[in-house]
Amino acid sequence: MTLIVLNFKTYRESTGEEALRLAKICEDISKDYSVQMVVVPQVADIHAISMAVKIPVYAQHVDGVGYGGFTGHVTAASLKAAGASGSLINHSERRLKLAEIEASILACRSLGLKTIVCTNNVATSRAAAALQPDFVAVEPPELIGSGIPVSKADPEVVRGSVAAVKDIAPGVGVLCGAGITHGEDLRAALELGSEGVLLASGIIKAKNQRKALEDLVTGA
Amino acid sequence: MTLIVLNFKTYRESTGEEALRLAKICEDISKDYSVQMVVVPQVADIHAISMAVKIPVYAQHVDGVGYGGFTGHVTAASLKAAGASGSLINHSERRLKLAEIEASILACRSLGLKTIVCTNNVATSRAAAALQPDFVAVEPPELIGSGIPVSKADPEVVRGSVAAVKDIAPGVGVLCGAGITHGEDLRAALELGSEGVLLASGIIKAKNQRKALEDLVTGA
Amino acid sequence: MTLIVLNFKTYRESTGEEALRLAKICEDISKDYSVQMVVVPQVADIHAISMAVKIPVYAQHVDGVGYGGFTGHVTAASLKAAGASGSLINHSERRLKLAEIEASILACRSLGLKTIVCTNNVATSRAAAALQPDFVAVEPPELIGSGIPVSKADPEVVRGSVAAVKDIAPGVGVLCGAGITHGEDLRAALELGSEGVLLASGIIKAKNQRKALEDLVTGA
Amino acid sequence: MTLIVLNFKTYRESTGEEALRLAKICEDISKDYSVQMVVVPQVADIHAISMAVKIPVYAQHVDGVGYGGFTGHVTAASLKAAGASGSLINHSERRLKLAEIEASILACRSLGLKTIVCTNNVATSRAAAALQPDFVAVEPPELIGSGIPVSKADPEVVRGSVAAVKDIAPGVGVLCGAGITHGEDLRAALELGSEGVLLASGIIKAKNQRKALEDLVTGA
Numbered sequence: 001m002t003l004i005v006l007n008f009k010t011y012r013e014s015t016g017e018e019a020l021r022l023a024k025i026c027e028d029i030s031k032d033y034s035v036q037m038v039v040v041p042q043v044a045d046i047h048a049i050s051m052a053v054k055i056p057v058y059a060q061h062v063d064g065v066g067y068g069g070f071t072g073h074v075t076a077a078s079l080k081a082a083g084a085s086g087s088l089i090n091h092s093e094r095r096l097k098l099a100e101i102e103a104s105i106l107a108c109r110s111l112g113l114k115t116i117v118c119t120n121n122v123a124t125s126r127a128a129a130a131l132q133p134d135f136v137a138v139e140p141p142e143l144i145g146s147g148i149p150v151s152k153a154d155p156e157v158v159r160g161s162v163a164a165v166k167d168i169a170p171g172v173g174v175l176c177g178a179g180i181t182h183g184e185d186l187r188a189a190l191e192l193g194s195e196g197v198l199l200a201s202g203i204i205k206a207k208n209q210r211k212a213l214e215d216l217v218t219g220a
Numbered sequence: 221m222t223l224i225v226l227n228f229k230t231y232r233e234s235t236g237e238e239a240l241r242l243a244k245i246c247e248d249i250s251k252d253y254s255v256q257m258v259v260v261p262q263v264a265d266i267h268a269i270s271m272a273v274k275i276p277v278y279a280q281h282v283d284g285v286g287y288g289g290f291t292g293h294v295t296a297a298s299l300k301a302a303g304a305s306g307s308l309i310n311h312s313e314r315r316l317k318l319a320e321i322e323a324s325i326l327a328c329r330s331l332g333l334k335t336i337v338c339t340n341n342v343a344t345s346r347a348a349a350a351l352q353p354d355f356v357a358v359e360p361p362e363l364i365g366s367g368i369p370v371s372k373a374d375p376e377v378v379r380g381s382v383a384a385v386k387d388i389a390p391g392v393g394v395l396c397g398a399g400i401t402h403g404e405d406l407r408a409a410l411e412l413g414s415e416g417v418l419l420a421s422g423i424i425k426a427k428n429q430r431k432a433l434e435d436l437v438t439g440a
Numbered sequence: 441m442t443l444i445v446l447n448f449k450t451y452r453e454s455t456g457e458e459a460l461r462l463a464k465i466c467e468d469i470s471k472d473y474s475v476q477m478v479v480v481p482q483v484a485d486i487h488a489i490s491m492a493v494k495i496p497v498y499a500q501h502v503d504g505v506g507y508g509g510f511t512g513h514v515t516a517a518s519l520k521a522a523g524a525s526g527s528l529i530n531h532s533e534r535r536l537k538l539a540e541i542e543a544s545i546l547a548c549r550s551l552g553l554k555t556i557v558c559t560n561n562v563a564t565s566r567a568a569a570a571l572q573p574d575f576v577a578v579e580p581p582e583l584i585g586s587g588i589p590v591s592k593a594d595p596e597v598v599r600g601s602v603a604a605v606k607d608i609a610p611g612v613g614v615l616c617g618a619g620i621t622h623g624e625d626l627r628a629a630l631e632l633g634s635e636g637v638l639l640a641s642g643i644i645k646a647k648n649q650r651k652a653l654e655d656l657v658t659g660a
Numbered sequence: 661m662t663l664i665v666l667n668f669k670t671y672r673e674s675t676g677e678e679a680l681r682l683a684k685i686c687e688d689i690s691k692d693y694s695v696q697m698v699v700v701p702q703v704a705d706i707h708a709i710s711m712a713v714k715i716p717v718y719a720q721h722v723d724g725v726g727y728g729g730f731t732g733h734v735t736a737a738s739l740k741a742a743g744a745s746g747s748l749i750n751h752s753e754r755r756l757k758l759a760e761i762e763a764s765i766l767a768c769r770s771l772g773l774k775t776i777v778c779t780n781n782v783a784t785s786r787a788a789a790a791l792q793p794d795f796v797a798v799e800p801p802e803l804i805g806s807g808i809p810v811s812k813a814d815p816e817v818v819r820g821s822v823a824a825v826k827d828i829a830p831g832v833g834v835l836c837g838a839g840i841t842h843g844e845d846l847r848a849a850l851e852l853g854s855e856g857v858l859l860a861s862g863i864i865k866a867k868n869q870r871k872a873l874e875d876l877v878t879g880a
Contacts, residue, residue: 007291009288009289009290009291010285010286010287010288010289010290010291010293010295010297010298011287011288011289012287012297015287015295015297015298015301016297016298016300016301016302017301019301042293042294042295042298043263043264043294043298044263044264044266044267044279044294044298044299044301044302044304045267045298045301045302046264046267047264047265047266047267047268047302048267048302059264059292060291060292060293061291061292065230066230067230067231067232067235068229068230068231069229069230069231069313069364069365069420069421070229070230070313071227071229071230071280071281071308071311071312071313071314072279072280072281072308072311072313072314073230073262073280073313073314074262074263074264075230075235075262077230077232077235077236078230078235078236078262078263078264078265079264080236081235081236081237081239081264081265082236082264082265082267082268084264088291088292090757090758091291091292092291093289093290093291093292093293094291094292094293095757095758095759095760096757096758097750097755097756097757097758098750098755098756098757098758098761098779098784098787098788099755099779099780099784100755101758102781102783102784102787119758119759120759121762123762123790123791123792124758124759124762124791126790126791127758127761127762127787127788127790127791128758128787129790130783130786130787130789130790130828131783131784131786131787132783144289145289168790168828200289200291201289310537310538315537315538315539315540316537316538317530317535317536317537317538318530318535318536318537318538318541318559318564318567318568319535319559319560319564320535321538322561322563322564322567339538339539340539341542343542343570343571343572344538344539344542344571346570346571347538347541347542347567347568347570347571348538348567349570350563350566350567350569350570350608351563351564351566351567352563388570388608447731449728449729449730449731450725450726450727450728450729450730450731450733450735450737450738451727451728451729452727452737455727455735455737455738455741456737456738456740456741456742457741459741482733482734482735482738483703483704483734483738484703484704484706484707484719484734484738484739484741484742484744485707485738485741485742486704486707487704487705487706487707487708487742488707488742499704499732500731500732500733501731501732505670506670507670507671507672507675508669508670508671509669509670509671509753509804509805509860509861510669510670510753511667511669511670511720511721511748511751511752511753511754511860512719512720512721512748512751512753512754513670513702513720513753513754514702514703514704515670515675515702517670517672517675517676518670518675518676518702518703518704518705519704520676521675521676521677521679521704521705522676522704522705522707522708524704528731528732531731531732532731533729533730533731533732533733534731534732534733584729585729640729640731641729
């Protein structure tokens, strides 16, 4: 089933009560259409959303540190306790060091949390796949928030990432993101070999978020 | 009234359900003794704790970014929506750039959240005071988690920080931390001119957290 | 005497042999006009330039670490050995944590190297002044490389920084930067109370660097 | 031929004139024994050392940025102009983000500079190999500077890294480091499949650096 991961970022339209409202819309979409939606709110919003919806709630970032003398870190254990079932790692707007990415994946895996490692090109997709996350999500940074879908603007980065990931770690899924908004973008992404998309502003900043999501999933 | 800020860090004994339990103990202490306790759990734990206790709940870290295309950041707006009323900033285990500290203070101030900027010596306390947070908390990093109280091991860094802060910004409060565990440590901290303490492992890792807190506040 | 600090950044026109050539032009300007020029090449270029010119050569960045087990850091000792006599600290394109800024200033001071701490607004200028560097250089990041001079676009940030710095640490000098290119920009900067300017692309990317510098210093 | 890479770090015994002296010793060793020595001084020391010795001089760190508006970065172009022929990347004491590692490798490759990417375990060695540097150097951080050689304390991390690297990118060489001091450490490292070693304090802090190097290379 197609995976649609909606990164709430820190937009006003997806923070606090608005985050809760949007998560419920995503849950409706997941019920009404044959897609698996994942919502990715800010960490402080995870607990309230997890109590209110049944679809998976992921964090936008997780640190690889465990229990101990760490301050201001986001631990996998705290995410799980708040109801999250996975996390983005190394998003373009929250890049991590290589050793941190590996530690974050391990921390999540040990608690049964899913991991999506974001990358910026084919080479880093290949490197990320070598770390065996659940998914690699390739997003050319220059297209993020642009409204220009990666599946059209740079199909080679998607196709190349799929090939690189499958070559190194066949069990790792591939998502693509950046500029994805419409059903045709999603369809193109799937045709290029990805198993789903990571999207944000195209939906969150839409005048009608529910309609934007419906357009996305029915257009595919 | 003496301010006692308990940083939960990411200890097992102060994460998830354990965080909730500990926050309730802190609330009891605040009711039973003439001290103002502030609990500082991980961000993912803030919402559940805020619903359960009436004492102030602060975050361990806040980013200076606002609404927008940011991923994995902790915004003041999300903290407020989850029930937090303030945040540590620039803790020794989560140091920030100078411009980020200033942006974090502004972001909190604009939403009515209190700010405690952590520093490592007299010079950085002076610089932090110039940014006008609500509190500066000086903590020599080498004493954090050591069990050796800063109020004994390095009284000059506390006295000097109080003098520096009051010289530059008389309205900014001063806390001290690192190695604070017992009532005598707290008393010494107050005698050196601080208005309270920032503490963590001494209480959190105690066999009996409630008793450790009682010893702390009654010894003062 | 007016201080003119030319940040070479990593432009092609100011790297390697081009850096050496440009440093010699700056030396000529310093001789021919009553200004004190400081050149700020990349660290790898410092040694060759220091051997070739007599004007001060500063680094673009210095770390606060000393002798020891550190890799990839730029120590004050190595800069001094290569012939540098000062360093920028916390440039907008190389921001540092508060504690690092303080450590870098101390490391330089202990070896007799001059320090220019860059800041982004009045509040951070005040905080930087509290750390007692030789100079604070205020540069609104949005104007850097814009060609729009800070002295015209935002005179208040210069005037306010001068006031804040002199209030807290009268011995600390104030420079301003961002968008400074022409003589009138420099003159305006001096009239606002600064003791000099920090500039880069306006000179380095000029068709004729020598002429651009002459226009700068004679227009003032 | 066995590769021996000596990281000068920022030790007093390998900074400035001491760095030059030590580089000449390394050159002698390279001449007198059948090993290829590479010296890795601080960036500010590269120019003077490159003029004085004929063995390869590498940087301890290189940024992936090119010509442009960057301040305080270490560009491949500036390193090459100063005489370097390669660089460490992602050393334990200077970790980089995944995308930065890839950009640094590309920047070096485009100018003909060699790259050694440092890693901390088998998983990150595999990921680093996917980026196709010239070498991967695995160094468990807890053994760095310990005097306990990785080749004895944790032979599996070396053997596993060699296997992982050769599996993914057969053309990428493998070095190991951390705690390497004596000839037997080097011999063990080679027997585990590595093509050389990365070492630092064991030689640099030795009473007699030349004798320490001779012991290293003749013991093998």
